[in-house]
Amino acid sequence: xxxxxxxxxxxxxxxxxxxxxxxxxxxxxxxxxxxxxxxxxxxxxxxxxxxxxxxxxxxxxxxxxxxxxxxxxxxxxxxxxxxxxxxxxxxxxxxxxxxxxxxxxxxxxxxxxxxxxxxxxxxxxxxxxxxxxxxxxxxxxxxxx
Numbered sequence: 527x528x529x530x531x532x533x534x535x536x537x538x539x540x541x542x543x544x545x546x547x548x549x550x551x552x553x554x555x556x557x558x559x560x561x562x563x564x565x566x567x568x569x570x571x572x573x574x575x576x577x578x579x580x581x582x583x584x585x586x587x588x589x590x591x592x593x594x595x596x597x598x599x600x601x602x603x604x605x606x607x608x609x610x611x612x613x614x615x616x617x618x619x620x621x622x623x624x625x626x627x628x629x630x631x632x633x634x635x636x637x638x639x640x641x642x643x644x645x646x647x648x649x650x651x652x653x654x655x656x657x658x659x660x661x662x663x664x665x666x667x668x669x670x671x
Contacts, residue, residue, distance in 0.1 A: 530651075530658040531598055534605075537651040538595035540644060541608055545588040552581040562629040587612065602655040605648040613645045 551558035555574075559567035569577070591608070594601035620634045620641075 530654045533647075533651045534598035534602065534655055535595055537605055537644075537647050538591045538598065540647065541605075542588050542591040542595070544640065544644065545584050545591065548584050549581050549588075552577045552584060561633065562623070563633045564629065599655045599659050602652050605652040605655075609645045609648050613641050613648075617641050 551561050555567060555569050555577075558564065558569075558577075587608070590604060594604035617638060620637060623629050624631050624634055
């Protein structure tokens with residue numbers, strides 16, 4: 527087995543597991559309180575409604591990544607959609623949370639590092655899958671030209 531399928535499988539499953547774990551603070555406010563350093567966090571119905579919508583979408587994206595893994599090269603576009611708008615949107619939302627004073631950077635810094643690392647992984651996996659689909663002769667001709 528070559529590296530491209532392994533890299534693709536790793537990208538899909540890292541994304542799926544991360545998304546599944548992200549459901550926890552969306553569905554369990556106490557977990558959000560601890561993860562974001564929000565002492566006395568007592569969300570109202572507005573937060574719970576918005577978090578429920580986000581959780582449904584996050585669960586859907588988890589399933590989408592697992593589905594894409596069934597045909598990793600053919601469905602590689604899911605990786606780019608995961609980077610933009612999903613990960614870029616999550617990074618921007620985290621930036622807003624820090625900038626607005628909702629939380630402090632030390633709480634989200636590990637999340638930002640993961641999100642940026644996952645973005646790089648997904649783009650590299652996508653590009654390698656695209657190159658693999660074109661075949662070795664195309665890559666060699668392109669490199670020589």
